Amino acid sequence: MxxxxxxxxxxxxxxxxxxxxxxxxxxxxxxxxxxxxxxxxxxxxxxxxxxxxxxxxxxxxxxxxxxxxxxxxxxxxxxxxxxxxxxxxxxxxxxxxxxxxxxxxxxKKRHSDEFLRTIAHLRPRTNKYGAMNRIRSEMSFGVHKYFHDLGFNYIHTPIVTGSDCEGAGEMFLVTALDLDDLAAKGKRVDFEIDFFGKRAHLTVSGQLNAENLACALGDVYTFGPTFRAENSNTPKHVAEFWMIEPEMAFADLKDNMDLAEDMVKKMLIHVRENCPDDLELFTRFVDKDLESRLDNIINKAFVRLPYVQAIDILNQSGQQFEFPVEYGLDLQTEHERFLCEQHFKAPVILFDYPKTIKPFYMRVNDDDQTVAAMDVLVPGVGELVGGSQREERQDVLESRIDETGLNRDDYWWYIDLRRFGTVPHSGFGLGFERLLMLATGVTNIRDVIMFPRTPKGLEF
Missing domain, CATH: 2.40.50.140 (Nucleic acid-binding proteins)
Incomplete structure (x- = not known):
């Protein structure tokens, strides 16, 4: 046997x-x-x-x-x-x-992470990366179990899309045209003759489609690959990564924050209970403070802090930051980690951001200056979760689409949700690789995904 x-x-x-x-x-x-x-x-x-x-x-x-x-x-x-x-x-x-x-x-010797990235096809055979893959597998199962137990429906959203969810334009083009042939003949690219008859991209988020399903099934989630053509070589960014995106109907920003906090805690508890030997390896050889940090996240209530108060705390901290701190600017990793690692020494949920720095779909607050957005910041990583209550009012949504320079026609179906039985709804995106970084103490995202896709990096 x-x-x-x-x-x-x-x-x-x-x-x-x-x-x-x-x-x-x-x-x-x-x-x-x-x-x-x-x-x-x-x-x-x-x-x-x-x-x-x-x-x-x-x-x-x-x-x-x-x-x-x-x-x-x-x-x-x-x-x-x-x-x-x-x-x-x-x-x-x-x-x-x-x-x-x-x-x-x-x-039989220690190999550097940099070397092992060059042989990513073999590194799962090492103790560290074998453990990482088992933790990744168990955490994936834990995600599905968590939502299943709460009664969420698992849905599949498109990978190929004709719309830009974030409005940032950092998307990979998908085409069936022979671009080399067009260039050789001096012809322009005509997307009307392409496979879809229009520009198509790899998705940066399944959120907009998930909202469709939430407005029919109630509570749903998607868990799959997303893509961002951001020319960034930081330890937190890759071009292909996995996102967990729940969406809840009849839910406001508080419901959203409650779910995000509960999920982060439950995922860390799940991996602790099911991968003790593998986690112990990371405590011994990667991050000796891992156990105490996970205890802190699991056992402490997350601090909830308006964006404007975070700006005041950062400006009064006496810290010298590389990037400026100013109302109307997004926070950088150094600001996020200062708040949760030094000032509060606990996870922090920032909310009510200026609408000028957030996407069109986030619900505008009564002050008409901020939106019902939230980010979860955790020690060792910084931003782990980003989400919001969605704008359910048709006139406000259309106005925001216009303000951000997008074309209403590209979002006709999204606007339709506000015409037919609109409801308050909210959701978030949680980067799966960043969750793995949090659980293991690994500081480079390239080491929690086995075949990282980065600028100029397409091996394996």
Whole structure:
């Protein structure tokens, strides 16, 4: 019977005639027998295998090197060695795929993150990135479980879109035209003859479509890839990333803030309960303050602070910031982290931003100067969540579309929601990779997504 390494290490009893398949992490050969450490990706720990001379396949043991894949049969027995309760006494070993010991890049030593990014196809085999992928998998499941338990419907919104949700224009063009041929012939690009008959882009958000579904199903969420053609090489930005976007009908800004706070806390609790060994690796080798910071986020109420008060606090702080602090300007990461890491020493939800720095769809407040927007700031990351109550009034929405220089015709269907049974509704976007950074203490987003897409970076 084939079992995973995790099952073997947690077995309540000895087992006969089991099969384990995986990759060799280390090999120690002595006269007449060989020790192998085998890992199949199911957990952080390796399974020790003892292969005695004379068992079928031992004649190929010299070819079984670090990185090789193997198929092993034998008995799971109590281990006399320290550090493991069980080991496998092999009755057969087969080399499935060899690995040249001279060129295999993952030898038994610490490798830098910068180096491992150059071999992203192999880095999941390391302890750190194996743990990261398991945490990412468990956190993904946790997201779906969280919303399912609350009664939200999971929806799928388009990846190819004809509208710009954010109004920033930083979108990737999607076309079926032969641009090289058009350039060679000196012709202009005519999108009317393109596949969709108009300009098409990769989406920066599923929010606008999610609002459609919320105004029919009530509470919904989407969880999928989004794309931003922002020429940024900061540790917080990649061009392709995953977003969690819930949308609630009959909900205001307070409902939105409550959901965001609850979700962040529940996700951290979920990963703690289900990935303790993998998280412990990040506490030991990545961020020794990780446990206390997660405790602080889980156990403290999030501070709720109007934008204007945040500006006052920053201006009176005596801190020298690289970027200016002024009413009407968006906050930068250094400002966000000062507020939650130094001033309040707790997560902060900023709300009621000036409407001039926010997208057209956010509900205008009674002062006609601010909108019902909110951002969740957390220690170690800065902004984690951005959201708002949506503008449900047709005349105000149309006015905001005009103010921001967009074309009403591109949003006719969005405006229609305000014509037919409009309701207050709200939602937010939570960057999944930033949530993983928060949970693990990793400081570069390129290390929580296995194949990061960055400016001039399209390997793998």
């Amino acid at each position: 084939r079992i995973r390494v995790k099952q073997a290490l947690n077995s309540p009893e000895t087992r006969s005639n089991i099969q384990v398949k995986g990759w060799v992490r280390t090999k120690r050969q002595s006269k007449g027998f060989c020790f192998l450490e085998v890992n199949d990706g199911s957990c952080l720990k390796n399974l020790q295998v003892i292969v005695d001379q004379g068992v079928p396949g031992y004649e190929f043991i010299d070819q079984v090197n670090t990185g090789a894949s193997v198929d092993i049969s034998g008995d799971l027995v109590s281990s006399p060695g320290k550090g493991q309760a069980w080991e496998v006494k092999a009755s057969m070993i087969a080399l499935v795929g060899g690995a040249d010991p001279e060129s295999y890049p993952l030898q």
